[in-house]
Amino acid sequence: MKAMTSKTPKDTLTIMTELVLPNDTNGFGNLMGGRLMYWMDIAAAIAAGKHCNAPTVTASVDNISFENPIKLGNIVHIEAKVTRAFTSSMEVYLKVWGEDSTQQYRYKSNEAYFTFVALDPNRKPRPVPQIIPETDEETALYDGALRRRQLRLILGGKMKPDQADELKALFFK
Template sequence: MTEKTASESLTIMTELVLPNDTNVFGNLMGGRLMYWMDIAAALAAQKHSNAPVVTASVDNISFENPIKLGNVVHIQAKVTRAFTSSMEVHMKVWGEDLKKQHKYKSNEAYYTFVALDDDNRPRPVNGLVPETDEEKRLFEGALRRRQLRLILGGKMKPDDAQELKALFTNR
């Protein structure tokens, strides 16, 4: 497999918040935003792996600021690290009030995707080479986030999570 840069997977998606996308408070519904985020993240993972992908996990999504009816949603998705068949994708989400020309952060999240072969089985993915300082920081933290996901999903014993343990013990 070849290696790709994080920037090669960059996907930017823009949506307009319409009445059907909002709750009774006139805010974008969280479920609708998660749906759009899933699409943007899947596109980034497919660009990286050159294969169809499925969502394996969604990390905690905390909403910092609501996005109002009539505002624009900008989602930036980029692969942060590739493992054997899975990829972590980091997303940043902003809202934008076009009338006031004001852009504001809504939230960030990590999604994990698995690349599939023609028989819908996990297949190997390209390695990832981070270039910028932010990409390197996200790349370094990805292994710890992955271990936490595996523990929470019952697929790894806490004692086996060496990267996480290192955070709490002296090396």
């Protein structure tokens, strides 16, 4: 296997744009949450794939909070980038904006964290390169990723709470 080169979050940046059509909306004329999650999963998969140059699969999706609805006819902008890489998994942070082109304004709709695992040709987890944050925002996302990972592992039954040292450090000095 050739040596892996570290990458930056900007190397993984993926921006996806969609137009909300009637088939994408609910009875209130809002973009259906499931359709948005589908688009977010695609954007996150592309960002993860850019990072590891390998096929990836979704391992988990953290809390997706819908702050503002996106209406029929509006444009959806999804920004995804890898915030941290572990052994074979990567955390991808997504921000979503709606854009009302007739009123000419853009607004935040939601954000979320997805976790992807890189696969080798036998569909088994494979190592991924590390991420090197460059900006203050990227460093904050990178630093928080270990705590978010520990929380995911606890909630998924893969880690005992007393093993989550990063999380414990928040509550016990």
